[in-house]
Amino acid sequence: MGLVALGFRAVPLLFFAGRQFPEKWDRLLRYLSYALLCSIISTTLFMKGARLETDAAPYRALALIVAVVIARRTKSAVTGMLVGMALVLALSWMR
Amino acid sequence: MKAAIPIWIAFVPSSIAWGIAAQDHGLTLEEIVLMSAWVYSGPAQFAVLGPLAENKSALQVLVAGSLMNLRFLPMSTALAPYFSGVQRLPLLFSSQVVSASSFIVPYLQFQKEQVSDIPRAGANGHGNLAFFLGVGATAYSIWVIGTAVGFGVALGFPSGFDEALRFILPGYFAGLLVVEMKSWAMALVCGASLVAAVPGALASQGWGWLITAIVIAISVWGVEEWKFRASKLS
Numbered sequence: 126m127g128l129v130a131l132g133f134r135a136v137p138l139l140f141f142a143g144r145q146f147p148e149k150w151d152r153l154l155r156y157l158s159y160a161l162l163c164s165i166i167s168t169t170l171f172m173k174g175a176r177l178e179t180d181a182a183p184y185r186a187l188a189l190i191v192a193v194v195i196a197r198r199t200k201s202a203v204t205g206m207l208v209g210m211a212l213v214l215a216l217s218w219m220r
Numbered sequence: 221m222k223a224a225i226p227i228w229i230a231f232v233p234s235s236i237a238w239g240i241a242a243q244d245h246g247l248t249l250e251e252i253v254l255m256s257a258w259v260y261s262g263p264a265q266f267a268v269l270g271p272l273a274e275n276k277s278a279l280q281v282l283v284a285g286s287l288m289n290l291r292f293l294p295m296s297t298a299l300a301p302y303f304s305g306v307q308r309l310p311l312l313f314s315s316q317v318v319s320a321s322s323f324i325v326p327y328l329q330f331q332k333e334q335v336s337d338i339p340r341a342g343a344n345g346h347g348n349l350a351f352f353l354g355v356g357a358t359a360y361s362i363w364v365i366g367t368a369v370g371f372g373v374a375l376g377f378p379s380g381f382d383e384a385l386r387f388i389l390p391g392y393f394a395g396l397l398v399v400e401m402k403s404w405a406m407a408l409v410c411g412a413s414l415v416a417a418v419p420g421a422l423a424s425q426g427w428g429w430l431i432t433a434i435v436i437a438i439s440v441w442g443v444e445e446w447k448f449r450a451s452k453l454s
Contacts, residue, residue: 126268126285127258133289135315137297142311143304143345151301153441156409157294158323159397160433163413165263165291165320166390168421168429175425177418185387192391193398202395203226209391210384217383 184216223329224355227321230388231362238265239370245269249371256367260319260360264289283426290430295323299352302330304345314353322356324393328400405444412436 146154170189171182178185188209196205235256242252242265259265264285272281296318303311330348401407413433420428 126264126282126289127255129282129286130259130261130264130289130292131316133286133292134296134318135312137293138300138303138311138315138318139308141297141300142306142308143301145301149441149445151298152444153437154294154298156405156437156441157434158298158327159406159409160413160437161291161294161430162320162324162393162397163410164417164420164429164433166393167414167417170387170390171418172421175422177422181383185383188387189391189394192387193394196395197398197401200399202392202399205395205398206226206388206391210387213387214384 180220181217184220185213188213188216223325224321224358226388226392227325227355227359228362230385230392231321231359232366233382233385234262234389235363235366236370238262239367241266241269241370242367243371245272247272249368252371253364253368256364259285259289260316260363261285261289261292262319262363291320292318295320295327299323299327299330302326302345302348303352306345306349310349314349314356317353317356317360319356319359320393321389322352322359324396325355326352328396331400405440409437409440412440 145151166189170185171177191212192205192209194205195208196202199205238256239252242255247255247269255265268281268285296315299318326348329351397410401410413436416432416436417429420430420432422428424431
């Protein structure tokens with residue numbers, strides 16, 4: 126499993142280092158990376174194993190929305206994350 | 221390095237949690253440290269604990285872990301153009317620390333520099349690799365050490381604080397993405413993936429979220445390409 130993981134990580138770096146992809150392929154790679162990251166965000170936040178955490182999902186979603194809005198307005202990911210953390214903490218305590 | 225601090229903070233509880241879970245599933249300290257160092261992938265490591273504890277076949281364990289690790293392929297491919305002039309051996313060693321966290325921070329930084337008029341000092345292939353390793357190698361070390369600590373230490377966080385710690389990484393990733401969001405297509409890719417990942421994962425825990433992400437990215441890209449071609453023809 127480690128070897129397969131290393132293969133997925135190393136092969137593109139070894140063979141494409143320094144190469145500029147045509148603009149359209151570069152864009153596709155960007156979209157694939159963003160889509161995978163957003164999927165990770167979603168599954169990390171809302172799921173535990175194969176189960177959706179329905180009781181916690183609404184306030185985590187609210188905290189995520191607030192974090193995103195704050196990050197966008199302040200142009201600071203850390204500020205957004207800190208506000209989101211504080212909110213999720215407060216909401217989980219109020220539950 | 222400053223940009224990596226939230227990743228370090230987030231890695232501490234998650235690595236300790238994995239160490240505890242792995243011990244609970246019967247892995248030894250050596251197996252835990254070796255797996256963390258060699259596989260270095262939180263989702264994949266969590267995914268294989270069940271099959272390992274149930275003595276499932278090596279092939280099943282391999283498939284479960286590899287599905288989770290497929291995401292490294294586009295991430296490494298997207299990073300590769302920024303390491304121009306770096307020799308293969310340093311790249312091979314550096315590739316081990318590619319993760320979602322060590323990808324997103326440098327990648328967004330490199331992109332920002334590409335469109336900015338003021339480049340970072342040493343912003344060439346080697347400089348970029350050093351920046352990448354500053355984020356990736358430190359996060360990697362914290363992950364490996366944290367899983368070893370988790371073997372011996374039970375999580376002592378009050379239950380309410382678990383929620384806040386769990387929010388760090390997704391909250392930071394989302395913030396990084398939204399700060400750099402410039403086009404409708406990127407917003408659509410991110411929004412749709414965020415919404416569709418959970419139903420996808422519910423349909424199939426291993427494949428679902430991965431397939432939905434790939435389908436969404438390719439669909440938006442396809443529509444954009446089609447619009448671009450149509451505008452060129454008219």
